[in-house]
Amino acid sequence: MTNLGDLEIFASVVSTGSMSLAGRALGFSPAVISKRIKRLEDRLGTRLLQRTTRQISLTEAGQGFYDRVLAILAGLEEAEDYIAGRSAQMHGTLKISAPTSFGRMHIAPHLKAFMDAHPELAIHLVLTDEFTDIVGGGFDLAIRIAELTDSSLVARRLAPVRRVLCASPAYIAARGQPGDIEELRRHVCLPAHNNDAWRLDGPKGSMTLRPEGMLVTNSSEVIREAVIAGLGIALRSTWDIGQELQDGRLVQVLPAYEGSHNVTLSAVYPSRQFLPAKVRLFIDFLAELYGPVPYWER
Numbered sequence: 001m002t003n004l005g006d007l008e009i010f011a012s013v014v015s016t017g018s019m020s021l022a023g024r025a026l027g028f029s030p031a032v033i034s035k036r037i038k039r040l041e042d043r044l045g046t047r048l049l050q051r052t053t054r055q056i057s058l059t060e061a062g063q064g065f066y067d068r069v070l071a072i073l074a075g076l077e078e079a080e081d082y083i084a085g086r087s088a089q090m091h092g093t094l095k096i097s098a099p100t101s102f103g104r105m106h107i108a109p110h111l112k113a114f115m116d117a118h119p120e121l122a123i124h125l126v127l128t129d130e131f132t133d134i135v136g137g138g139f140d141l142a143i144r145i146a147e148l149t150d151s152s153l154v155a156r157r158l159a160p161v162r163r164v165l166c167a168s169p170a171y172i173a174a175r176g177q178p179g180d181i182e183e184l185r186r187h188v189c190l191p192a193h194n195n196d197a198w199r200l201d202g203p204k205g206s207m208t209l210r211p212e213g214m215l216v217t218n219s220s221e222v223i224r225e226a227v228i229a230g231l232g233i234a235l236r237s238t239w240d241i242g243q244e245l246q247d248g249r250l251v252q253v254l255p256a257y258e259g260s261h262n263v264t265l266s267a268v269y270p271s272r273q274f275l276p277a278k279v280r281l282f283i284d285f286l287a288e289l290y291g292p293v294p295y296w297e298r
Contacts, residue, residue: 004076006040007069009033010048014066015135017056070270077276091120094278097132097142098125101220101240102265106296107143107286114285121278129194129220134270140279141269143286145237147262155266156283159290162238162297163259166250170230178233178254181209188232189213193220198235199260206260235259242296265290 012022019033026033041048048062058066098107103125111123126132126139134142134153148155165184178184181202189211192198197210215226220240227234228244233253244250267283269275289295 003036003040006036006043007072009036010040011066011069011073013037013049013056014058014062015138017136019056074276090118090278090281092278093122093124094141094282095124095137095139096126096282097134097137097139098127099143099145099220100127100129101224102143102145103127106239106290110285110289114282118278118281129218134268140276141267141283143265144268145263145265147260148264148266148268153268153270155268156287157264157266158283158287159265159292159294160261161259161263161265163235163263164238164245164255165233165235165253165257166227166241166245167233167253168228168230168250169248171232172251172253174230181207181254181257184209184233184254190215190223190226190232190234192235193217193223199263200235200257201259201261202257239265239294239296265294 009022009026009028012026013019013033016022016025019030019037022028023030023033028036037049044065046061047059048065050057050059096107104127107125111125115121115123126137131144131146132139132142143158144155145161171188175187178187181200191211191213195216197208200207200209213232215223215231217223223234224236224240226232227236227241228249237259238245241250245252267286269279269283
């Protein structure tokens with residue numbers, strides 16, 4: 001029977017893409033890691049990894065074996081979590097990736113409640129506006145705001161995302177309200193921090209508008225502050241500027257047009273037969289926190 005430790009080493013080598021990194025994570029030397037991988041391949045009678053001086057890649061057999069090994073390891077973790085119970089005994093580390101602004105505004109303030117309920121569970125929260133490689137980065141799950149198309153990941157919808165065109169009252173007073181989309185093109189529009197086009201749903205269906213402005217930045221929060229300051233018109237999510245809409249610091253522009261309704265707030269995680277209890281707990285916590293009508297829309 002294959003040694004379970006060899007399976008864990010194999011999975012770690014694949015997820016990190018490096019025997020050195022896997023060895024560092026597991027407390028073994030690269031030589032020991034290499035020896036254990038060879039022992040596993042000899043036991044199975046097939047090559048699992050292609051090795052060069054620069055990189056490691058899966059063979060076709062290795063890919064199929066890896067997919068099944070993940071299910072085995074996840075099943076063991078599920079069994080351990082079952083014994084620990086869905087209680088304060090939950091332990092280990094939960095590694096999460098989330099968008100920078102959303103994580104700061106709508107995850108960080110609520111961590112205390114979750115961690116108070118599970119004091120033995122450590123949280124490693126990484127905030128980034130880039131789509132992280134969940135498996136390669138060793139993440140348990142990622143929170144994403146997007147139209148999800150990656151079929152290799154499992155996704156659970158947490159809440160709808162509503163995005164509106166908005167501007168400050170000072171900007172409207174100086175430049176006027178655009179009457180239609182064509183007039184909007186003649187206004188100062190603030191492009192998204194990632195230079196994505198504006199995908200809008202309107203009276204005539206879906207359309208795409210690519211604004212070109214004088215402000216270019218890689219920070220979504222810079223765009224947020226710029227629109228509040230009166231620099232121009234922006235397409236922003238209500239989770240981001242809901243309070244400003246309520247208190248009048250921003251007003252909605254062209255309310256017949258909003259961001260694509262296909263964009264959602266979701267939790268995504270590797271496709272596994274068994275979902276670790278710590279991941280399920282956190283996803284359930286967020287789903288209940290946000291709900292079908294999230295608090296920033298109420």
